[in-house]
Every structure is written in structure tokens, then in C-alpha cells.
Amino acid sequence: MLFPEAAARGERLTRLSKPAFAIGLLTAALCAHAGIQPDVDTEFPQTNGAPSREVGQSAHQGDARAQFILIRRAAEQGHGAAQNSLGWMYANGRGVDQDDQEAVRWYRKAAEQGYAQAQLNLGFMYDEGRGVGKDDQEALRWYRKAAEQGNAGAQFNLGQMYVSGQGVGKDEREALAWYRKAAQQGDKRAQDALGWMYANGIGADKDDQQAVDWYRKAAEQGDADAQTQLGQMHFDGRGVNKDDREAVMWFRKAAEQRHAEAQFYLGTMYHTGQGVAKDDREAVRWYLQAAEQGEARAQNDLGWMFEEGQGVAKDERAAVQWYRKAAEQGLSLAQDNLAFMYRSGRGVDKDDLQAVMWYRRAAENGHATAQFHLGLMYEQGRGVTRDDRQAAIWYRKAAEQGLAEAVSALAKLGR
Missing domain, CATH: 1.25.40.10 (Tetratricopeptide repeat domain)
Structure with missing residues (x-):
């Protein structure tokens, strides 16, 4: 779920976090x-x-x-x-x-x-x-x-x-064997762990149906992490038919237990109107709960809601505060967003040096739009000495990730 905004070259290209509705690390x-x-x-x-x-x-x-x-x-x-x-x-x-x-x-x-x-x-x-x-x-x-x-x-x-x-x-195979022993006795944490092992093909062949079965056993016992993972499986249609309403139901169960990731996902479902009627106020409510627990993606998206005045009164200073919290946790998208605020002087004094610093942090982490924006700063000589060679290096990195604006920028530089 990426929320792009059509913009002229040099404007921000990305907005909200892309919720990774896929199983990640344990x-x-x-x-x-x-x-x-x-x-x-x-x-x-x-x-x-x-x-x-x-x-x-x-x-x-x-x-x-x-x-x-x-x-x-x-x-x-x-x-x-x-x-x-x-x-x-x-x-x-x-x-x-x-x-x-x-x-x-x-x-x-x-x-x-x-x-x-x-x-x-x-x-x-x-x-x-x-x-x-x-x-x-x-x-x-x-x-x-x-x-x-x-x-x-x-x-x-x-x-x-x-x-x-x-x-x-x-x-990992030995881990799987011990998790299974505990899971078969009804230990919900072991059931959740076993689901994760099957979902990711760790210690066993990848098997989404087995993953769903074990996540469900744990989720039905009230395990918030398993409820979140089960919601993800329903959203992605992995091991089960895709069902956004079912995903929302499981995200809500976990969110009501203060599971920060589930709160973020539930907020996103409300914001996009997937599996539930679109409601930006509800989205803000869940983003805020997750953000206050330190969920970086929720902090970023809450910042965007404040910046745009969606579901909450427009407040660019509050937007900067939330972007900063997420950026300081290393979230590349938030670093790119914070850099934009410094570059444009929105919610904070305009400061190209700060903008370049945050663009660089995100770019070095492989964030394509930040690489493009850093290239733009070099091309325009903002916050750094103008350097078309450096601009081309960063445009190329972004272009290699498929960012169309970077491809165009390279062409205009004759590179």
C-alpha cells in the first residue's frame, strides 16, 4: 500500500508507509x-x-x-x-x-x-x-x-x-521440533513460532497452509502476535483466500490488546478503506496508539495525516515531530519525509543542510526516492556544492530501482 502523489520533479514522491503485509523477521x-x-x-x-x-x-x-x-x-x-x-x-x-x-x-x-x-x-x-x-x-x-x-x-x-x-x-530444524512439542500441548507462543517457521520456510519447507493452521490455534487462544500474523495471511491471501474483512477482524483483536503492529495495520485499513469503511479519524486513532508505543511506520503515517490534515486538524509542526521520531528509528521513508519538510520549510525553519543529511541517511539505506532527492540536491547545489557527477550517481541508484523520475533526471543530465 504505497500512496504516491503526482508531482513535478523535485517534489516529494512518496507519502505513507508501505505496510509490509507479509511475514518478516521473527x-x-x-x-x-x-x-x-x-x-x-x-x-x-x-x-x-x-x-x-x-x-x-x-x-x-x-x-x-x-x-x-x-x-x-x-x-x-x-x-x-x-x-x-x-x-x-x-x-x-x-x-x-x-x-x-x-x-x-x-x-x-x-x-x-x-x-x-x-x-x-x-x-x-x-x-x-x-x-x-x-x-x-x-x-x-x-x-x-x-x-x-x-x-x-x-x-x-x-x-x-x-x-x-x-x-x-x-x-532451525531442532528449534522446529521443540516448538512442535510445546505447540501440541497448546502453548500459544510455540504455536505462533511454529506458524512463523512454516510461513518463512525456516527449519521446514515453506507451507502457508500449515502456517495459517498454527497461527489460528494461537490466535484463538488470544495471542496478539498470532492474531496479527493471521490477519496478514488473510490480507495477502497466503494459505487462505484473500479476505480483507477477516484481516481487519484479526488486526482489531490484536490491536485491542495494544499490539503496536496490529494497531498500525488497522489504522492503514481504515485509511484505505480495505475491509472496513474508510474513516480517517479512526485511522488517526489507531496510528496514534501505535505511534505512542514507538511503531515507526505509524509515526511516519501519523506525521503525514497531520501534514495533510486528514482525520485531524492540519498541523505541520506536529507532522515534523512524528516524522522525526520515525526517522530517528531509521525508517527511510520518514527520513525522506523529514528532509522534505526541512527543504521546503514546512513545520520547521528551512534548512538545506538538514535536508541533505536526512536524504543521505535514507539514500544510503537504499531508499529510491531519497536517492533521487539527494541527486536533485547535488544537481541544484542545495545544502551541498553543486556536483552533476554526484547527482548522476544518486539518480542512477534510484533509476536502477525503477524510479521513473530518476530515469528522466539522468536523461536530462545526459548521463
Whole structure:
């Protein structure tokens, strides 16, 4: 979805971000190891007053300090689940001052008894370097112990280690195998990861239908990243019939969970009227939510909405502010847009030196229109010494990417 604007040579050629409604790199949500804490699914025998329900819930329901005393009593008698729960209370400062070293000590006691959840949690502490020196190989060792006992969280984390090559040689097929074990137990993060592997042909042959199946399983459990990816698959018609309304539905589910990428996509759907009635005010609302979370494409597009007064009162200063936020994150299109604002003196004092700086940053990242604009600055001697040779170099780079204006500019230079 590129929004071109017909313009004379030298005017801005691009406006809004082109949302990459295609599967890209593994998202940050998947790349970060999940520190699964025993506030869920952690039970231990009701012995010596220790509660039989998970610690997190019981601590919410009653006096956390009283719960801590009861759990410590059971832990000191050697109950693995109580030791694990006590570790969680120290790690999270529930009923006691937060103390990662004590958390590690109690997790280790339970882990050495073979308690899988504690093995997972101890692995996480090594993974994060909390209460113990960061040690990827130790993290891997404890994750593996828990994973081999069938702990889905550990299986997922082990898959993460293999896919990133952290603490072990990178092995995408092995990662896929561990993700599958966790996914088959219903772990939604593993289902999402498995969908990503199939969508991108990583660790397995590319298979969009398998990707959709796994994304759907995770999405139906409320996983916001999977909902976003499933929306993308529907938008692109990958592994499923193209259906913009279905894409909007999934983007909305994720957006309402504050998933920034989904908020950006939903804003774009409202702006373009794809799968939903066109509504620039709604587009601005979703762009703003994503932009405030640091989504660079949303920041750029919000800048454009302010510049053009679409869905919001026209405000070129606000446009510059949002372009700058995105540009400083390295978004080439925003760098090109910010350069244009400096070059034209819109929303900011006119400054050709700043314009050239931002055009250059985008051009060096391969942005075709910025390459064209940088060539134009050299041809006109604005912000740089006039240099037709440099102009031709940048025009040629843009022309090689198919930019018609650059082809024409080269011809006019006789190059």
C-alpha cells in the first residue's frame, strides 16, 4: 500500500508507509525468551498448611506475607513445588523483599529434585542473569531437563535457544521440533513460532497452509502476535483466500490488546478503506496508539495525516515531530519525509543542510526516492556544492530501482 502523489520533479514522491503485509523477521515477542514463572499451574501437596492452589492466585486472595510463611514452611521440609513457589515469591517480591539470589537458591533446590517448573525457572534466571551470572549454556541445560519432562514452557524456550543459536549451535530444524512439542500441548507462543517457521520456510519447507493452521490455534487462544500474523495471511491471501474483512477482524483483536503492529495495520485499513469503511479519524486513532508505543511506520503515517490534515486538524509542526521520531528509528521513508519538510520549510525553519543529511541517511539505506532527492540536491547545489557527477550517481541508484523520475533526471543530465 504505497500512496504516491503526482508531482513535478523535485517534489516529494512518496507519502505513507508501505505496510509490509507479509511475514518478516521473527517478532520481538517471539525472540525474547519467555520467563515462565510459577504463578500459574504450580501446585503442591496440601501439607503442613501449604495451599494446594497456585501461589499467584492465593497470594492475590489473601495476605501475601501469610502465604509466604506457609510456603516457606513447606519448602524447608523439602517439598519441591513449595520450593519452586518460594523462589517465585522471592523473584517477584511477593510477601517478602525481592531477592533474586534467594529465588535462585530455592529454584535450585526444587530443580535438583527434578521438579520441571523449577528447572525452567532456574534456566530463566541463568538466561537473564538474575541472581546468578548470565550463562546461556546453563540456561540451556536446565531448559532441556524440564523440556525432556514434557514442560511446554521449557520446550518453547529451548526452541528459542536453537533458533537464535544462544548457548548452542544454531539449528532451525531442532528449534522446529521443540516448538512442535510445546505447540501440541497448546502453548500459544510455540504455536505462533511454529506458524512463523512454516510461513518463512525456516527449519521446514515453506507451507502457508500449515502456517495459517498454527497461527489460528494461537490466535484463538488470544495471542496478539498470532492474531496479527493471521490477519496478514488473510490480507495477502497466503494459505487462505484473500479476505480483507477477516484481516481487519484479526488486526482489531490484536490491536485491542495494544499490539503496536496490529494497531498500525488497522489504522492503514481504515485509511484505505480495505475491509472496513474508510474513516480517517479512526485511522488517526489507531496510528496514534501505535505511534505512542514507538511503531515507526505509524509515526511516519501519523506525521503525514497531520501534514495533510486528514482525520485531524492540519498541523505541520506536529507532522515534523512524528516524522522525526520515525526517522530517528531509521525508517527511510520518514527520513525522506523529514528532509522534505526541512527543504521546503514546512513545520520547521528551512534548512538545506538538514535536508541533505536526512536524504543521505535514507539514500544510503537504499531508499529510491531519497536517492533521487539527494541527486536533485547535488544537481541544484542545495545544502551541498553543486556536483552533476554526484547527482548522476544518486539518480542512477534510484533509476536502477525503477524510479521513473530518476530515469528522466539522468536523461536530462545526459548521463
